Amino acid sequence: MSALQNTVRADVQATQAYVVANATGMVKLDAMENPHELPLALREELAERLKHAALNRYPEPQMPALESALRQAFDIPEDAAVLFGNGSDELIDIVIRTCCMPGDVVLSPVPTFVMYAVSSQWAHARFVGVDFNADLSLNLPALLQAIDAHKPKVVFLAYPNNPTGVAMRKADIEAVIQAAPGLVVVDEAYEAFADESFMPDVLKHPNVLVLRTLSKLGLAGIRLGYAVASKDWISQIDKVRPPYNVNILTRIAAEFALRHHGVLDDQAARLRENRAKLSAALKRLAAPRKGMEVFDSHANFLLFRVPQAQQVFELLKNEGILIKYVGKMHPLLQDCLRVTVSTDAENQSFLTALEVALNQLS
Numbered sequence: 001m002s003a004l005q006n007t008v009r010a011d012v013q014a015t016q017a018y019v020v021a022n023a024t025g026m027v028k029l030d031a032m033e034n035p036h037e038l039p040l041a042l043r044e045e046l047a048e049r050l051k052h053a054a055l056n057r058y059p060e061p062q063m064p065a066l067e068s069a070l071r072q073a074f075d076i077p078e079d080a081a082v083l084f085g086n087g088s089d090e091l092i093d094i095v096i097r098t099c100c101m102p103g104d105v106v107l108s109p110v111p112t113f114v115m116y117a118v119s120s121q122w123a124h125a126r127f128v129g130v131d132f133n134a135d136l137s138l139n140l141p142a143l144l145q146a147i148d149a150h151k152p153k154v155v156f157l158a159y160p161n162n163p164t165g166v167a168m169r170k171a172d173i174e175a176v177i178q179a180a181p182g183l184v185v186v187d188e189a190y191e192a193f194a195d196e197s198f199m200p201d202v203l204k205h206p207n208v209l210v211l212r213t214l215s216k217l218g219l220a221g222i223r224l225g226y227a228v229a230s231k232d233w234i235s236q237i238d239k240v241r242p243p244y245n246v247n248i249l250t251r252i253a254a255e256f257a258l259r260h261h262g263v264l265d266d267q268a269a270r271l272r273e274n275r276a277k278l279s280a281a282l283k284r285l286a287a288p289r290k291g292m293e294v295f296d297s298h299a300n301f302l303l304f305r306v307p308q309a310q311q312v313f314e315l316l317k318n319e320g321i322l323i324k325y326v327g328k329m330h331p332l333l334q335d336c337l338r339v340t341v342s343t344d345a346e347n348q349s350f351l352t353a354l355e356v357a358l359n360q361l362s
């Protein structure tokens with residue numbers, strides 16, 4: 001055995017790296033990105049600001065300008081504290097390492113966002129998944145039973161959920177919070193596309209943290225996530241955060257974009273309209289086809305089931321349309337595909353290619 005084989009954790013050696021598909025030249029509908037860029041005039045103004053970034057200095061530990069821009073842009077309760085992360089992915093990891101000793105349980109309904117399980121594994125925590133119902137709604141009795149049995153340190157609720165797009169009922173979230181002995185993280189990555197948010201209620205319970213990100217709103221490239229909770233929770237979690245985790249370019253870009261968040265809100269509103277149009281079009285394709293099913297979504301993507309999903313995925317890819325095949329993620333997602341809602345033109349390219357693929361396979 002080599003030094004590497006003797007040294008690298010066996011579970012790391014057995015793991016495949018997180019695969020990011022090569023999307024060069026493709027219509028990219030696989031990663032819930034906002035297809036719109038900032039308007040040119042804003043980008044030029046941003047470039048001007050970035051010119052003055054002190055690249056030779058470590059970023060200052062406090063970010064009052066960014067925090068105040070964030071508080072003005074979003075409905076964050078005044079008494080709540082905010083913690084920034086290099087994407088919300090990093091905050092998921094930090095929260096788990098703040099709360100879990102080896103063997104402690106992290107619990108989530110599944111299928112859900114994979115990083116909850118991935119970060120748990122690298123932190124030596126034990127991830128317990130509780131299956132959604134077959135219609136992808138929350139199985140609340142099963143979840144409450146699992147909380148009672150496993151006493152999780154952290155429960156993650158993606159609200160709305162990825163990759164299903166389903167938003168659980170607020171009353172169910174409250175039931176989970178009541179039952180959980182530890183922290184409940186309500187992950188609102190898709191808040192811009194949802195009807196409801198748990199943010200106004202974050203301080204109404206002693207064990208809730210609301211997690212958000214600017215990624216799906218249109219700033220995936222700068223990597224900025226934020227956690228909102230009581231000052232007590234945030235000050236503990238902050239101890240585990242690496243110093244300087246949010247770089248100066250991200251800070252400047254995020255503060256600038258948040259001062260113009262109306263632009264991002266308008267883009268999100270357009271995507272919500274396009275979601276309704278795309279969903280209706282997919283349902284029209286599904287109506288005459290046996291085994292094809294479209295799930296309602298509160299996020300900027302749609303999940304649908306279709307016979308021979310993997311072949312459909314490949315045929316679309318050959319046509320330059322990249323979506324996500326999630327059929328192997330979990331038994332409940334058998335033959336499922338996930339497509340990001342995009343511009344009218346890109347949605348139409350997808351629909352056209354999908355119809356051709358479906359007719360070819362039938």
Ligand SMILES: *Cc1c(COP(=O)(O)O)cnc(C)c1O
Pocket residue numbers: 086087088089090113158161162187189212213214215220223224225
């Ligand atoms: C995309 C996503 C994230 C990660 O967001 P980043 O801020 O880009 O790291 C977190 N949670 C859910 C549910 C997501 O879908």
